[in-house]
Structures are given as structure tokens and as C-alpha cells.
Amino acid sequence: MKLIALPLNVIIFIGVIKAQLIPNQYIIQFDSDAKANSFTSNIKSIQSLIASSNNANSIGIKSSITNKILHTYSPSTLNGISAQLDDSTLERVKDLPYIAHIEQDQIVKSTNIQQKAGWNLARISQHSQVGESPYAYHYPKNAGEGVNIYLLDTGINTSHNDFNGSATWGTTTFPNSTNADLHGHGTHCAGIAIGREYGVAKNSKVIAVKVLGDDGVGSVSACIEGVNWVIKNKSGVKGNVASMSLAGGYSKAFNKAVNNAASQGIIIIAGAGNDFEDACNYSPGSAEKAITVGAIDSEDNVASFSNYGKCVDIHAPGVDIKSAWIGSNKSYRYLSGTSMATPHIAGIAATLLGQGVPAEIVESKLKAIGTKGKILGLRNDTVNLIGIMELVERLLRGLLYV
The missing domain is CATH 3.40.50.200 (Peptidase S8/S53 domain)
Incomplete structure (x- = not known):
């Protein structure tokens, strides 16, 4: 068991080792203080936001990235998701009130x-x-x-x-x-x-x-x-x-x-x-x-x-x-x-x-x-x-x- 100081909450976190970051791929954690039944509604909200972004891309605001949820992590594991997001969609997700932490995915x-x-x-x-x-x-x-x-x-x-x-x-x-x-x-x-x-x-x-x-x-x-x-x-x-x-x-x-x-x-x-x-x-x-x-x-x-x-x-x-x-x-x-x-x-x-x-x-x-x-x-x-x-x-x- 380790006793180490953890960093304060940040929106985008990158480890101090030379991490090999995965472009446009993020791990998103929901606020643990939110109501237990909000996990599903949070996911639906992000799905709606992603659909909106992808629709905007299809009618002229071009992005080479297809926004999508990759994994869902139950509250007992992380209480969040991983997702592929273009830059503008990432900014919209960061503004959601129930987001506690976002970090860029990396190579393991x-x-x-x-x-x-x-x-x-x-x-x-x-x-x-x-x-x-x-x-x-x-x-x-x-x-x-x-x-x-x-x-x-x-x-x-x-x-x-x-x-x-x-x-x-x-x-x-x-x-x-x-x-x-x-x-x-x-x-x-x-x-x-x-x-x-x-x-x-x-x-x-x-x-x-x-x-x-x-x-x-x-x-x-x-x-x-x-x-x-x-x-x-x-x-x-x-x-x-x-x-x-x-x-x-x-x-x-x-x-x-x-x-x-x-x-x-x-x-x-x-x-x-x-x-x-x-x-x-x-x-x-x-x-x-x-x-x-x-x-x-x-x-x-x-x-x-x-x-x-x-x-x-x-x-x-x-x-x-x-x-x-x-x-x-x-x-x-x-x-x-x-x-x-x-x-x-x-x-x-x-x-x-x-x-x-x-x-x-x-x-x-x-x-x-x-x-x-x-x-x-x-x-x-x-x-x-x-x-x-x-x-x-x-x-x-x-x-x-x-």
C-alpha cells in the first residue's frame, strides 16, 4: 500500500513520465457527489452532445474525427466513460456540470x-x-x-x-x-x-x-x-x-x-x-x-x-x-x-x-x-x-x- 500525495482535481491530467498520448481519446470521470441514478442520464446527455457534434460535422463544420463513446465504466469502477472526441466536442464536454475529471488516454x-x-x-x-x-x-x-x-x-x-x-x-x-x-x-x-x-x-x-x-x-x-x-x-x-x-x-x-x-x-x-x-x-x-x-x-x-x-x-x-x-x-x-x-x-x-x-x-x-x-x-x-x-x-x- 502506498501513501503518496495525489494532485488536486484538474480537467486534463497528463502524467509526469513521457506518456505516449492517444490523439483525440479521453477518459472522463463523472462527479461522485451526483445522485446514483444520474450515471445513465449523464451518458445519455453525452451521447446527445456527440450526436449533435457529428451532425454539425456532416453539414459543413468539418472534422476528421468521428465522435463516439468507447467504453462505459460503472460507478463501482470509475463512474465515467472513455470517448473519442474532436477538439470542439471536448470543449463542450468539459463545460458539462457533472464532469469531475478528464484525462487524455495514453499507451500502456x-x-x-x-x-x-x-x-x-x-x-x-x-x-x-x-x-x-x-x-x-x-x-x-x-x-x-x-x-x-x-x-x-x-x-x-x-x-x-x-x-x-x-x-x-x-x-x-x-x-x-x-x-x-x-x-x-x-x-x-x-x-x-x-x-x-x-x-x-x-x-x-x-x-x-x-x-x-x-x-x-x-x-x-x-x-x-x-x-x-x-x-x-x-x-x-x-x-x-x-x-x-x-x-x-x-x-x-x-x-x-x-x-x-x-x-x-x-x-x-x-x-x-x-x-x-x-x-x-x-x-x-x-x-x-x-x-x-x-x-x-x-x-x-x-x-x-x-x-x-x-x-x-x-x-x-x-x-x-x-x-x-x-x-x-x-x-x-x-x-x-x-x-x-x-x-x-x-x-x-x-x-x-x-x-x-x-x-x-x-x-x-x-x-x-x-x-x-x-x-x-x-x-x-x-x-x-x-x-x-x-x-x-x-x-x-x-x-x-x-
Whole structure:
């Protein structure tokens, strides 16, 4: 959990990192003080305004932009919409009395770095640094049972052998995209989370929420719609985790959606980012209620690319990680990035939920059983903590009190 100062309400907000803005695309939040039944009427009002603008364009006031609503976000997620708007229509929307916040949509990217094995699972099984292979992974035999992990990513190769039928397709929010992982990033992350051979919580289910395109790039608006879908469709009997191995510039709207999801019992795990910059300048990792993950290598060095700062909550293996891939049901690949670190923590969180740990204390338990003070090369402003599984069984049997 982060304690960071939030900016005052502004009409157009742009993160301080060099965000890649999407032209004429905006995320619009309605006033939370408005009456509950005004959500629908607000949308109808904007639809009417958009129709008026498009009609004016058709009779001579030319614009190359077709104004339209792209997504609607329920009050439990964001209480707003995303829309494509030309400049004049944007100005008219800004003047509406129920508008609380508008920010320009921006690009969000997956956060892996491809490089060349199982050292990662061995590392989260013990407090000490791993040595030479062969490695061993110790975990509760029913790790993650009854828990759903929603993977907001490029999709999942759900038929891969490593999932053994435990991966399913949820939804696709990235526009004009197929229900398939044609990139590989999402499949790799899913394998780390629940894979039978290379995964952490081997009895959890993973659900694909495709918010990124086939090039590993997406938008904040599509990511918020993914969070919106998870809130509406969460169905884990023992709990729900949302794993987001992606990052973009700071977004007030994205962070609000993430915080609202966490307030409804969904454990949010987010990658810190791979730019060796302050993680507080990125979303969703800067969201107060996200558990934000940095990366380490097999010698407990902080990864050279891993973002840092007070918004990082914990670290996990993120260099040369082997997991499932696309192309066939037997494909594997090595990748590096905070993207790979994130599903390790998602898997540990799922294991805790599966054993009955309440969602509201999962973060504190993760931090209590983690390995402290072992990461090398870490900045003083960043937590020195590695997520591990070694003490989980003792914790759950009541032999460890934290």
C-alpha cells in the first residue's frame, strides 16, 4: 500500500513520465457527489452532445474525427466513460456540470525484456539466495485452490499443456482484437502464476482479460474496461486476484479504478515498470491499493531495469524466467522484466487466499513472511523485501504468528 500525495482535481491530467498520448481519446470521470441514478442520464446527455457534434460535422463544420463513446465504466469502477472526441466536442464536454475529471488516454505497454531454470521458484521457496541447480520448489499441495487470477495482458494460450485446463478466456477489451494471445507475453505471465511445471499457485484458475494488442501495446481506457469487467465478473470461491504486468504514465483514472477494485476485495498485483525510474510516476503501480512488484535476479541483485521508490511494495524473481509460450501447446521461453516478477506475487497471494487468509490482510501477510534485507544494489528509498513461499505452510498451520 502506498501513501503518496495525489494532485488536486484538474480537467486534463497528463502524467509526469513521457506518456505516449492517444490523439483525440479521453477518459472522463463523472462527479461522485451526483445522485446514483444520474450515471445513465449523464451518458445519455453525452451521447446527445456527440450526436449533435457529428451532425454539425456532416453539414459543413468539418472534422476528421468521428465522435463516439468507447467504453462505459460503472460507478463501482470509475463512474465515467472513455470517448473519442474532436477538439470542439471536448470543449463542450468539459463545460458539462457533472464532469469531475478528464484525462487524455495514453499507451500502456507490457513490461517484459526478452533474454535467454527454475531458479525463480526455488528463490521464493527459501529465505537464502539460491545456489546451483537442480532447484526445488516447496509449496502447499493445494496452493491457490478456489482462487481466480485475472490476467490483464495480451491474452493467454489457454490450451497450453502447462495449464492443464485451468486457463480460460474472460473477455477482450482492446478494440479490433481477437480472442487469442498472438504476442506471448500474457501466456508467459499466466504460466508463472499457475503453470503446473513453472507456476506458483498450481491449483488456481487463470482467466484471460485481453487489454493489450498483439504488439503488447494497449491503452489506459482498455485497461480500465478490463478492471471494470473483473469487478462485474469476479467469481473465485475463495478469492480473486488481478495481475497486471503492464505500465504507462501516471493516470488518476486508472489508479482510481484499481483502488475501487481493491476496495471490493480483489487483490491487485502490478508491475513496477522497467525504466529504472520512480514507480510512483507510473500506473497502475502507483495506485495506493495496488501491491507493486520490482524484480531481482538469481543472485538477489535488483534487476538493472526495475523501477524503484516508495511505491514499490515487494520484489520477486524477474530475470531469465522460463514459462509457457505461444506457437504450440508445448512451447516455452525465457523472459525478463517486472512483468515476470508480478505473477510470482500474484501466485503467492492466491495461495494465501486459498488457505482462508482474508483479502484485507493478504498484503500485510505477504510483507510479514517475505525475506528482508537481502536485495543487493537497491536504492535506499526502496523496500528491501522479497516475496517467498517458504513460511506459508507454517503460517497457515498456526506455527508462525505475524
